[in-house]
């Protein structure tokens with residue numbers, strides 16, 4: 001097994017699927033010769049040729065539309081949106097079109113597209129280059145929303161996404177791209193979509209997180225352990241469809257939960273999870289389920305980023321609030 | 326070759342244009358040094374495009390026209406009255422930055438005072454905004470016009486089409502200037518568009534389109550002046566394409582060696598508009614080497630002062646984030 005960063009694992013997944021299935025196509029802005037502005041597609045054009053890995057003109061709605069046409073003809077497009085903040089340019093293709101192709105065609109057509117895109121804060125990129133917009137995507141039936149928290153999952157989830165027969169929004173947290181390495185198998189493997197993972201077991205409280213907030217939650221759990229509090233951490237891996245079963249099972253065991261998201265608080269994924277827990281496990285709860293989220297402002301400028309972004313201290317504090325309720 | 330006096334430009338006018346081009350170039354160079362020294366997070370350059378930018382701004386009525394410049398337009402905003410100090414405050418993302426109070430990246434210009442529309446990161450969004458301003462000028466029977474710029478790669482966005490089309494249908498006082506520097510990050514012109522010239526697109530909208538040498542500020546001035554006269558007299562929008570070359574990597578985060586050779590860049594440097602214009606001014610006895618040295622010296626002092634000021638100025642406080650989200 002090789003040690004890989006998350007970005008290397010992503011490149012490896014793309015290479016694996018380009019090799020494995022000739023219908024897989026990789027395209028987007030600067031993904032060809034340049035290998036992507038984050039180098040996620042480095043070397044792929046040289047290896048697979050310009051027909052399968054290519055640069056598009058600078059036009060996101062065109063990229064989305066093109067993917068839909070290709071997908072209906074048996075291809076498996078894996079387009080890149082250079083920064084997820086630019087997804088607004090392609091919202092109709094995503095939410096208005098590819099998500100509904102299967103439904104609208106009476107289940108006769110589908111759009112097996114995997115849109116990859118970097119997102120997330122903590123790397124000193126300002127608004128539009130750091131926003132967490134997964135909530136917008138998760139609200140759209142027909143889309144799957146996948147967010148890996150580590151290199152191993154990134155490869156397995158990306159392969160599973162490409163092989164999936166429905167459109168997947170695959171969001172890559174920029175802070176995780178090169179922050180640590182993991183053992184990543186060289187062969188192809190899938191990490192099942194729609195299945196959360198219990199990353200750390202515990203009995204007193206459940207933390208539910210995804211993306212970069214998984215690490216923060218684990219760190220918070222380690223700190224709480226020193227005080228004799230045992231926290232379980234669930235890494236959602238897929239934000240939509242949500243693995244409610246794993247969440248509810250854990251909360252029934254611990255009786256307490258904190259849901260953590262990097263996105264702004266209002267109308268987010270965390271709010272939805274809290275509602276699911278209340279609806280399914282209310283009688284098991286020892287305290288209200290609380291959230292850790294960013295404030296409802298535009299994404300913070302660099303000088304305020306550290307304060308703005310949720311971190312492990314915020315999670316520890318929230319956990320104590322729940323436990324001392 | 327076209328002479329400045331034929332365009333109604335005085336020696337003082339062209340010297341001031343030249344000074345602003347030098348100022349833009351040296352500010353940009355300083356920003357790269359500051360970036361490499363870890364003092365500012367990001368640079369997106371004007372280098373290679375200053376001549377066309379300053380010339381275009383001089384062809385507007387800088388006392389009343391509206392502009393929506395894109396991120397490379399340091400030359401445009403300097404000509405409109407933004408100062409080196411203000412640009413440095415922006416580069417350091419300080420609270421006093423008049424563009425966005427330190428909230429946006431460098432190159433995201435905006436000034437209520439100077440009638441510069443606040444720009445944002447998604448490319449081409451400014452085109453329909455400028456068209457909206459053009460419509461407002463028409464409705465207000467105001468003789469101002471709207472001037473908007475973008476890169477050639479950005480003309481592939483739907484916003485370009487939608488804005489240009491509306492402006493032409495309603496004969497709005499709008500100038501769309503495309504600064505064609507041959508690349509959209511790594512993607513060369515021939516992978517972006519199949520038409521020979523970006524200005525060929527104008528005919529599809531029913532507006533005049535011209536392509537001019539962006540390294541020759543006098544022809545750029547002439548083209549923008551004509552377009553401004555047309556817009557102001559109620560004859561509608563124009564598309565202008567200026568041809569030059571991006572002399573730096575796309576930004577401080579880009580490695581251009583993956584997609585273009587240093588020979589190509591060196592060749593382009595020989596046609597650098599700043600050098601071409603300097604030679605023109607010397608040959609026409611407007612500029613001397615001594616005067617040039619004096620300009621460089623003053624520019625350097627201005628940038629030194631601007632840098633010192635900006636470096637020590639306070640950052641916006643984290644609490645300031647909560648302001649300006651809604652009406653207070």
Ligand SMILES: Cc1ncc(C[n+]2csc(CCOP(=O)(O)OP(=O)(O)O)c2C)c(N)n1
Pocket residue numbers: 029058060082086089397446447448475476477478479480506508509510571575
């Ligand atoms: C909607 C959108 N997509 C992608 C980007 C990322 N991006 C920034 S500049 C750029 C290339 C722009 O090329 P061009 O229009 O030719 O302008 P130039 O930078 O060459 O002056 C890209 C792809 C962006 N800012 N906005």
Ligand SMILES: [Mg+2]
Pocket residue numbers: 476477478504505506507508509510
């Ligand atoms: Mg360009």
